[in-house]
Amino acid sequence: MSTSTLTKEEAILRGALQEFLEHGYAGTSMDKVASSAGVSKATVYSHFQDKEHLFIALIDQFTEQRMAVFLGLSQDSISENQFQEANSTHELKTGLKQIALSMIHEVSEDEFILPFMRLLVAESGRFPNLGKTFLTHMELRGLNVISEYLSSYPHLKLKDPEAVARIFVGSLVHYMIVQEMLHGKEVIPMEPERLVDSLVDLVVTQAENKK
Amino acid sequence: MSTSTLTKEEAILRGALQEFLEHGYAGTSMDKVASSAGVSKATVYSHFQDKEHLFIALIDQFTEQRMAVFLGLSQDSISENQFQEANSTHELKTGLKQIALSMIHEVSEDEFILPFMRLLVAESGRFPNLGKTFLTHMELRGLNVISEYLSSYPHLKLKDPEAVARIFVGSLVHYMIVQEMLHGKEVIPMEPERLVDSLVDLVVTQAENKK
DNA sequence: GTCTATAAAGAGATAGAC
DNA sequence: GTCTATCTCTTTATAGAC
Numbered sequence: 001m002s003t004s005t006l007t008k009e010e011a012i013l014r015g016a017l018q019e020f021l022e023h024g025y026a027g028t029s030m031d032k033v034a035s036s037a038g039v040s041k042a043t044v045y046s047h048f049q050d051k052e053h054l055f056i057a058l059i060d061q062f063t064e065q066r067m068a069v070f071l072g073l074s075q076d077s078i079s080e081n082q083f084q085e086a087n088s089t090h091e092l093k094t095g096l097k098q099i100a101l102s103m104i105h106e107v108s109e110d111e112f113i114l115p116f117m118r119l120l121v122a123e124s125g126r127f128p129n130l131g132k133t134f135l136t137h138m139e140l141r142g143l144n145v146i147s148e149y150l151s152s153y154p155h156l157k158l159k160d161p162e163a164v165a166r167i168f169v170g171s172l173v174h175y176m177i178v179q180e181m182l183h184g185k186e187v188i189p190m191e192p193e194r195l196v197d198s199l200v201d202l203v204v205t206q207a208e209n210k211k
Numbered sequence: 212m213s214t215s216t217l218t219k220e221e222a223i224l225r226g227a228l229q230e231f232l233e234h235g236y237a238g239t240s241m242d243k244v245a246s247s248a249g250v251s252k253a254t255v256y257s258h259f260q261d262k263e264h265l266f267i268a269l270i271d272q273f274t275e276q277r278m279a280v281f282l283g284l285s286q287d288s289i290s291e292n293q294f295q296e297a298n299s300t301h302e303l304k305t306g307l308k309q310i311a312l313s314m315i316h317e318v319s320e321d322e323f324i325l326p327f328m329r330l331l332v333a334e335s336g337r338f339p340n341l342g343k344t345f346l347t348h349m350e351l352r353g354l355n356v357i358s359e360y361l362s363s364y365p366h367l368k369l370k371d372p373e374a375v376a377r378i379f380v381g382s383l384v385h386y387m388i389v390q391e392m393l394h395g396k397e398v399i400p401m402e403p404e405r406l407v408d409s410l411v412d413l414v415v416t417q418a419e420n421k422k
Numbered sequence: 423g424t425c426t427a428t429a430a431a432g433a434g435a436t437a438g439a440c
Numbered sequence: 441g442t443c444t445a446t447c448t449c450t451t452t453a454t455a456g457a458c
Contacts, residue, residue, distance in 0.1 A: 008441080024333060027237035029433060040443050045435065047441095115336070122235060122333030124393050125326070131393030139389065140399050163409035166401065170385030171378040177388075178350065178381075182335050182342030188351050190377065198374035202413040219423080240451060251425050256453065258423095 009047050011037040016058045021115035025055055025123050055123075059130055062116060067137050074145045077102065089208050092153050093200050099149070100172055100196045107176050114180055142169055156204065164203060171199050220258050222248040227269045232326035236266055236334050266334075270341055273327065278348050284317070285356045300419050303364050304411050310357070311383055311407040318387050325391055353380055367415065375414060382410050 006014070015037025019028040030051055034041040048054035077099055107113050124131035147165035150158060158164050175195050178184040217225070226248030230239040241262055245252040259265035318324050335342035358376035361369060369375050386406050389395040 024235065024237055026235055030435080031433080041434090042436075042444080043442055051434070118332055118336060121329055121388070121392055125329060128394050131395070132398045135389065135393055135395050135398050139393075139395075143399075158409075159412065160405060160409045163401065163405045164413065166386065166389075166406055167378070167382040167410055167413065170383075170389075171381040173388075174381030174385045175377065177332070177384075178346065178377075181332060182346055182350075183339050184342070184346050184350075187343045187347050188354075190374065194371060194374045195377055198369075198371050199378055201370065202375065202378065205416070241453080242451080252452090253426080253454080254424055262452070 008037075008039055008043055011039060012044055012047055012054070013037075013058055013061060015039075016054055017062065017112075020055060020058060021112065021119060024119060025126070030054075056127065056129075059120075059127075060133065062112075063133055063137055066113075066116075067141070070138060070141065073102075073106070074141070077145070089155055089204055092156065093204050095149070096168075096200045096203060097196055099146070100168070100199060101192065103172050104176065104192050104196075108180070114176075117177075118181060139169075150203070168199065168203065171195065219248075219250055219254055222250060223255055223258055223265070224269055224272060226250075227265055228273065228323075231266060231269060232323065232330060235330060236337070241265075267338065267340075270331075270338075271344065273323075274344055274348055277324075277327075278352070281349060281352065284313075285352070300366055300415055303367065304415050306360070307379075307411045307414060308407055310360070311379070311410060312403065314383050315387065315403050315407075319391070325387075328388075329392060350380075361414070379410065379414065382406065 012033065015035075016028075016033045018036050019032050022028075023032075028051075030041055030044055033054070034044050037044070044054070048057060120130055120134055124134075143162070143165045146168050147161045150156060150161045150164055150168075172195075175190075175192075178188070179190070223244065226246075227239075227244045229247050230243050233239075234243075239262075241252055241255055244265070245255050248255070255265070259268060331341055331345055335345075354373070354376045357379050358372045361367060361372045361375055361379075383406075386401075386403075389399070390401070
């Protein structure tokens with residue numbers, strides 16, 4: 001899909017994405033959005049009531065897009081792991097490790113995710129629905145994927161798979177917030193494998209011992 | 212310490228704290244800082260070069276203050292738990308649970324921590340030193356406290372206590388980000404005890420099984 | 423140091439021509 | 441729908457009096 005086929009509205013949303021992700025809500029001017037989109041400011045206002053509506057429309061669109069991508073990915077992850085259904089703890093470990101590393105990989109590959117999360121955290125105080133929408137559409141789905149994956153292994157009799165899913169996802173998200181968003185790589189470095197190995201160990205070890 | 216004994220500079224920093232925490236960096240005007248501090252704008256500029264320097268000075272001061280409080284707290288936590296040095300896994304569980312719950316409690320008690328973390332995440336892209344300072348002065352210390360606490364229990368032969376400390380702290384921080392900052396309480400609720408119990412179980416269970 | 427007043431630039435939003 | 445030009449208010453920052 002080339003730039004020349006963009007409608008004005010798509011161009012505006014694309015320009016808005018770039019500006020809002022880079023400068024935040026208050027730090028973004030409608031002038032910059034317009035010039036980044038290659039249209040006039042009046043055109044922006046002919047498509048979107050005001051700055052706030054543009055912002056919300058942008059976040060909604062972005063969340064929806066990412067959700068589609070994410071759903072595709074998690075489908076893949078599940079089916080990749082489902083043909084290994086011999087359910088040894090070794091395979092569970094491999095599966096969990098793969099899921100964790102691919103989560104980390106996906107975030108470092110995608111140039112938009114980190115600034116988007118930054119914006120989400122920054123503005124969910126003033127725009128509470130931003131956080132809620134993200135959580136119900138993205139986070140909850142991610143938690144369910146992990147939770148069901150954990151529950152599907154009979155050896156792993158977890159008391160509370162939903163809570164463990166939060167721990168699993170939370171450890172990884174926090175790791176990325178610290179390492180990437182707060183520049184922890186430079187001041188408190190830790191290789192992804194170290195975190196992931198310990199995480200998978202904590203979740204799976206008890207199953208090994210009960211064997 | 213009453214308001215009347217504040218120097219102008221202290222008053223400015225206090226006003227700046229309120230405004231920046233509530234409206235973010237770009238969303239805060241020097242006019243509002245001045246009026247919130249009860250001084251004129253020119254006075255603000257006589258103490259601080261410009262908005263950026265004021266902001267950085269504020270964050271540094273706040274980080275230093277909190278660090279002092281935090282160091283006091285973690286001293287307490289450690290000594291509270293050190294007289295229980297009979298090191299049964301039951302006591303380890305109790306100690307970890309207490310640490311986790313007091314972390315969560317502390318955050319919900321303190322009206323400044325959440326907005327501060329929001330601001331930190333929001334602005335550490337444009338001000339990388341914000342994140343780095345926070346991590347070296349606060350996060351790293353917190354991780355070390357947990358890490359040393361974990362290492363101090365002989366039954367718990369963790370391969371990598373530092374990584375486990377990240378998982379421990381990360382799960383809790385992520386939980387608070389989701390529940391409090393992104394308003395997860397209202398859309399994907401989960402009681403603190405559920406998370407903490409599972410977390411402590413994951414960390415300690417393997418020690419129980421090796422007993 | 424501290425104030426009032428103001429300069430100079432940038433912001434959100436709209437009018438009016440095409 | 442789309443543009444240029446503009447209105448109006450707010451912003452950062454400073455000049456000058458006390």
